[in-house]
Amino acid sequence: MKKFTLCLKISLISALSLFLFSFSDPESIEQYVGFLQKSFTEHYDFSQESNQIKRYELNVTNNGFCRYKRYFTNGKTEYFAFKLSKFKDMDYYGDTSSGKLYLRTKGDDVIVQTYKDRGGDVDSMATQVIIPLKNMEAEDLNLIRENFNKINPQTP
Template identity: 55%
Template sequence: MNKFTLSLKMSLSLLFCLIFMAFSMDITLDEQLAYIQKKLLEHHDSEHCEAEVKRYELNVTNTGFCRYKRFYTNGKVEYFSFNLVKFKDLDYYGTDKNGALYLRTKGENVIVQTYNDKRGGDIDSMATYMVIPLKNIEPQDLSDLSERLIKMNAQLLALK
């Protein structure tokens, strides 16, 4: 009987430890990606970016890529993309009403492509940052976005 109660106590202790560990686990990669995508879309400033932009696509994929595409009324398309493993830092220039978010990478890791540009043709190049126009964003949101990008960067690096 003594061995049974000892085993029962050990089993219950282990169960409680597992339950506490489950609730204390870090946020998963998919939750990080969804949060970043939601914040960027929620605060994207399509009114102040450029008058000729008719629509845009902004998404963060589950493979860790941040992609931003702008479609202009004259047919020109600009495409920016980088792997969040290469994320270094972010800067925000502007006010809480509107501004520009600079997502900086470690070196020239942002793919920049331009299609159907009547002045320059199709251009492929690399850059060290991606700029996303934002509006109505609080400093706390920027801080939280930065923290989550850094955590996600570490999670993506751990997967490689």
């Protein structure tokens, strides 16, 4: 009889736990990445660089990368990429109308590649990516930081 009540208790606890978890809505990495991509797309400030840049590509991918590519009017191309798990911190320099977002990594984790440059093609590493943004409120910046931290929880 004791075995039966023990098995019954375990079954009831398992069923109750399963029931409670079915109503929880855990956010996924795809949601965080989607928010970051949407934020960068909506707030990117092309006017800060429009006299030098012909076009740009800025993507935060579901496989864990942030990629930023700039095509200059003189033919030069710059490419920056880092793994989201290497994100350390961010700073914003500017005001609510326009500024630059500095995404910093834990070390030399940003891949930097330049093509068709006067000095030749160069591959190097950096510690940050600088993205020009506009119409950024403090709350927007806090949400961006929060989403980066949810993707990559900081360890003390």
